[in-house]
Amino acid sequence: MRPDKLVNIHTHLHAGMDVPARVREWESHGCVKSVVLADSRYWQPPRSTYLGNEGVLKWMREFPDLVVGMGNVELGPEMGSPDDVSRLRDRGFRGLKLEMPARPYDDDRYMPLYERAEQLGMPVLFHTGWVIRLGEEDRGGGRSSEAMRAFTLDRIARNFPGLQVIGSHLGMPHAEEALTLLDGMPNVHFDISWDAADRTFISRLKRALAPFPGADWDDPDQNPALRYFEKIPFGTDDSSVGDWLPVAEELLDYLHVPAERRQDFYWRNADRIFGWNL
Numbered sequence: 597m598r599p600d601k602l603v604n605i606h607t608h609l610h611a612g613m614d615v616p617a618r619v620r621e622w623e624s625h626g627c628v629k630s631v632v633l634a635d636s637r638y639w640q641p642p643r644s645t646y647l648g649n650e651g652v653l654k655w656m657r658e659f660p661d662l663v664v665g666m667g668n669v670e671l672g673p674e675m676g677s678p679d680d681v682s683r684l685r686d687r688g689f690r691g692l693k694l695e696m697p698a699r700p701y702d703d704d705r706y707m708p709l710y711e712r713a714e715q716l717g718m719p720v721l722f723h724t725g726w727v728i729r730l731g732e733e734d735r736g737g738g739r740s741s742e743a744m745r746a747f748t749l750d751r752i753a754r755n756f757p758g759l760q761v762i763g764s765h766l767g768m769p770h771a772e773e774a775l776t777l778l779d780g781m782p783n784v785h786f787d788i789s790w791d792a793a794d795r796t797f798i799s800r801l802k803r804a805l806a807p808f809p810g811a812d813w814d815d816p817d818q819n820p821a822l823r824y825f826e827k828i829p830f831g832t833d834d835s836s837v838g839d840w841l842p843v844a845e846e847l848l849d850y851l852h853v854p855a856e857r858r859q860d861f862y863w864r865n866a867d868r869i870f871g872w873n874l
């Protein structure tokens with residue numbers, strides 16, 4: 597099926613990318629909002645090609661109706677402050693993208709950042725689960741994917757019930773933790789974005805979201821995935837929308853998710869998180 601509308605809650609832009617062509621690709625698939633995540637210094641050139649706050653801001657200004665920026669606050673040794681959160685809001689960022697923390701996300705030192713985001717009505721998207729390595733760049737660094745485990749969002753969501761919390765990649769490999777929070781915490785959401793060409797990831801998603809053997813796949817009590825998609829927003833990560841849509845449909849078909857619930861996934865869940873009323 598073709599979605600009525602499409603919102604992409606998790607994507608990136610890169611140095612050297614033909615961004616206008618990428619924007620045309622999004623629009624050709626009915627994308628009305630594309631949430632572009634600004635990344636930490638850790639991922640910016642020369643280590644990698646991801647854009648940070650300044651780079652994303654340029655494209656927010658170029659495509660103000662379509663591009664929604666989530667700004668980055670550093671959680672590494674040179675940590676950002678609550679005033680950095682306010683400055684990002686003043687510059688037009690609608691939420692925060694957080695990743696690569698020196699300590700677990702639920703460490704006391706980060707709580708003032710979340711408090712400010714809650715006050716300002718800024719949803720926060722966290723990288724959760726395993727993160728790819730940068731090779732030699734990781735040597736001697738104190739970073740570990742363990743600090744980004746899905747369950748670290750539990751304390752944050754409890755402490756700040758007015759904060760919209762979005763974990764990414766279903767917290768893989770800790771999908772059970774992600775799904776527990778998704779079900780139990782009204783303000784927690786998870787995206788299932790990843791490289792659309794990675795068939796292994798898609799297979800793992802199917803396994804993580806499928807019911808027990810012998811279940812009635814059309815009964816929400818036996819197939820909780822029918823409920824999960826009330827809270828999972830569509831996101832592509834670095835893949836194009838055109839590459840992700842068939843993968844999403846394959847997954848939704850496999851899980852017996854009905855057409856109406858798919859609209860939640862494709863745009864309504866993100867619309868609720870940001871309070872847009874699209």
Ligand SMILES: [Zn+2]
Binds near residue numbers: 833
């Ligand atoms: Zn990403």
